Amino acid sequence: MTSTTDRPSTDQPRSLRDRTANSIQRERKDRLVKAALLATVAFALIPLAFILSATAYQGLGAFGWEFLTQPPPANPNEEGGGYGPMVFGTIYMVGLAVLMSVPLGVAAAVFLVEYKESKLVAPIRFFTDVMTGVPSIFVGLFVFSALVIDADLFFGTLPGAVSLAVLMLPIVVRSSEEVLRLVPDDLRNAAYGLGARRRQVVTRVVLPAAGPGLITSAMLAVARGAGETAPLLLTALGGRQLVFELTGRPQTALPLQILDDARGAFQPAIERAWAGAFTLMLLVLLFTVAARVIGRRSQLDGR
Numbered sequence: 058m059t060s061t062t063d064r065p066s067t068d069q070p071r072s073l074r075d076r077t078a079n080s081i082q083r084e085r086k087d088r089l090v091k092a093a094l095l096a097t098v099a100f101a102l103i104p105l106a107f108i109l110s111a112t113a114y115q116g117l118g119a120f121g122w123e124f125l126t127q128p129p130p131a132n133p134n135e136e137g138g139g140y141g142p143m144v145f146g147t148i149y150m151v152g153l154a155v156l157m158s159v160p161l162g163v164a165a166a167v168f169l170v171e172y173k174e175s176k177l178v179a180p181i182r183f184f185t186d187v188m189t190g191v192p193s194i195f196v197g198l199f200v201f202s203a204l205v206i207d208a209d210l211f212f213g214t215l216p217g218a219v220s221l222a223v224l225m226l227p228i229v230v231r232s233s234e235e236v237l238r239l240v241p242d243d244l245r246n247a248a249y250g251l252g253a254r255r256r257q258v259v260t261r262v263v264l265p266a267a268g269p270g271l272i273t274s275a276m277l278a279v280a281r282g283a284g285e286t287a288p289l290l291l292t293a294l295g296g297r298q299l300v301f302e303l304t305g306r307p308q309t310a311l312p313l314q315i316l317d318d319a320r321g322a323f324q325p326a327i328e329r330a331w332a333g334a335f336t337l338m339l340l341v342l343l344f345t346v347a348a349r350v351i352g353r354r355s356q357l358d359g360r
Contacts, residue, residue: 154225283344
């Protein structure tokens with residue numbers, strides 16, 4: 058009679074290197090999904106690659122230091138010249154628009170996320186969504202009526218910056234709201250557990266944790282504002298000279314001059330328009346890289 062201890066055991070521990078049929082099938086599905094996602098991303102980037110390459114190819118011919126510092130010639134058929142005043146006007150108005158829209162937009166996003174019990178949350182979110190879909194020409198017409206005509210400010214830098222700020226504000230609010238929602242509630246609860254007030258939790262915990270994402274949302278708004286043309290036609294008006302005044306003199310910008318040169322029939326002006334589009338693309342890229350560097354350094358300093 059054989060002892061039970063002599064029987065082969067059926068409960069032998071399985072090696073971690075052994076792979077079951079289910080794990081192999083899951084790995085195959087994971088690879089298939091990754092390949093499909095990569096193919097989708099590559100397909101979506103094809104138009105962007107064509108736009109960037111075409112702009113760089115057409116714009117590098119007239120691009121240079123003279124283009125960035127000199128004004129355009131009076132005769133559009135004349136060679137040379139540049140978009141110096143237009144570069145300054147774009148940076149000037151977009152900078153003012155950032156100062157007006159980003160603090161207000163981040164504050165509105167903080168209110169939507171941290172003060173959910175308020176009855177004003179639903180109306181603010183509704184009007185923000187409505188403002189996101191408003192055509193830019195309507196914003197320009199509103200600022201034209203409110204500031205240029207009613208307030209008698211004339212065309213200039215300030216009306217143009219206000220129109221850009223109105224367009225940038227809903228983008229800042231919606232993107233900042235999504236970024237603030239990504240901050241873990243455990244951080245908030247830990248701060249409340251230590252006796253911090255809501256204001257302290259927002260300023261010392263939530264905003265520093267969401268800092269890089271908030272900078273990215275601001276750059277999305279900058280990219281939108283820097284490329285706008287329609288509202289500036291009714292507020293800044295455009296010109297060819299370097300303008301420092303906030304009001305009283307028409308201000309110029311890259312999109313305005315690009316539109317003016319691109320719709321003409323003279324080849325030198327069209328070449329300058331391509332170079333202006335390339336300059337605008339470089340400005341947005343420069344702002345984005347600078348914001349990422351500042352956000353990374355602030356995050357490292359916070360640690």
